[in-house]
Amino acid sequence: MVNQQLTTMKQPELGKVIQQRRLSKGMTQEELVERCNINVRTIQRIEAGEVTPRAYTVRTIMEVLEIPMSIETEEKKDKSIPPLFSYLDKRQLWWAGLTGIVYFILSSFEILWNMALMSGEEVQQPEYFVMLKVAVLVTYAGFAYGFWLLGKRTGNQVLQLGAVFLILVNAVLIGVDIYYGKGMASEDIWIGVFEVVAFGISMIPFSLGLIMSKKQLGQPYLVVGALGLVNAFIFISVILVLIGVLTGAAFDIACIYLLFQQSQKQKEESFVEAAVQ
Incomplete structure (x- = not known):
């Protein structure tokens, strides 16, 4: 029967x-x-x-x-x-989303300081400059881990590699910032150009991984991935970097939303799982 x-x-x-x-x-x-x-x-x-x-x-x-x-x-x-995600996965995705919020706040503050230090004006580097940079990297790694986990559970290796690549590139860029400090002013403009282009390139595999997640995780991943690609090419162009700051903020917020949304979806999956029994 x-x-x-x-x-x-x-x-x-x-x-x-x-x-x-x-x-x-x-x-x-x-x-x-x-x-x-x-x-x-x-x-x-x-x-x-x-x-x-x-x-x-x-x-x-x-x-x-x-x-x-x-x-x-x-x-x-x-x-x-x-289920596609376990209860522990659900909690990890939630914490990754929360870490993403902390990262967003810290990185916004960091961007303001970077712009001030590279403006050529007499702005003193704050004593907590290095600590801020390290905190940004740590929270970003926790944020990106959530997408690495999504990639692992769905078999999306592009998303996994994209998340790892983002962490590594950001570690290098933050290391450069810490090394040069306030010395990276107008005379070192090419270092700034390198950082902007490198960051844009690092977003490409991650964004492609999000787009590839559409089949298993839904339409929002396609939309956010497309936004990530647009943001990547804006940074690579260099001349549109100020616009990229705004689109980058929108992309980060959208990624945070995806993590929280996926953690809440587990409740629906638990209902479906029970319906099969």
């Missing part, structure tokens, strides 16, 4: 169950399509909750994904489909 609770489940819960089961088995949509002999667009729309499939289609997908076909069999097996 087919599990009637699953075959009669309504969208979007049904699509979430199918997606979670597919991801837990490490299967791509293309692989599922080949084994089910169903159009790839159909699978995409089912997982997105856009259409309600026929009972025959649901049974075919259940068989391929090895979702228990009878209540008796289900009781003998583990009753839960492994």
Whole structure:
């Protein structure tokens, strides 16, 4: 007897169950399509909750994904489909988002000091300059870790590498700032140009990783990733760097939102997981 609770489940819960089961088995949509002999667009729309499939289609997908076909069999097996993110992941994503807020505040203060020190005016470097730089790097690493975790759980290596690359590049840039201090004024303008271009380049793989997350994590990742690419090329252009400060702030805020949103989504996934049982 087919599990009637699953075959009669309504969208979007049904699509979430199918997606979670597919991801837990490490299967791509293309692989599922080949084994089910169903159009790839159909699978995409089912997982997105856009259409309600026929009972025959649901049974075919259940068989391929090895979702228990009878209540008796289900009781003998583990009753839960492994979620994409664990409870610990949820907490880590929440803390990464909170760390991102701290980073945003510190980096805003840091940008103001960098602009003042490079203005050529007689501005004294504050005593806490090095401490501020280190705090920015540490909080940024915690912030980027959240996206490294997202990449790991979804199998998105581009996002993982992009997060690590961002941390490494920022570590180098902050090291340069600490080394030169106030000495990096107008006569060292090329150092500033190097920093701006390097930062812009470092954003490209990370932004591409966000765009690639759209299929598994949703449309917001595509939008934020596109914003990141625009911001990257603004910095690389150098002449638009002042605009980049504003778009960069918007990008950081959007990334913080993604982390908090993903941590809250776990509540929905727990509901879906319970519906399969």
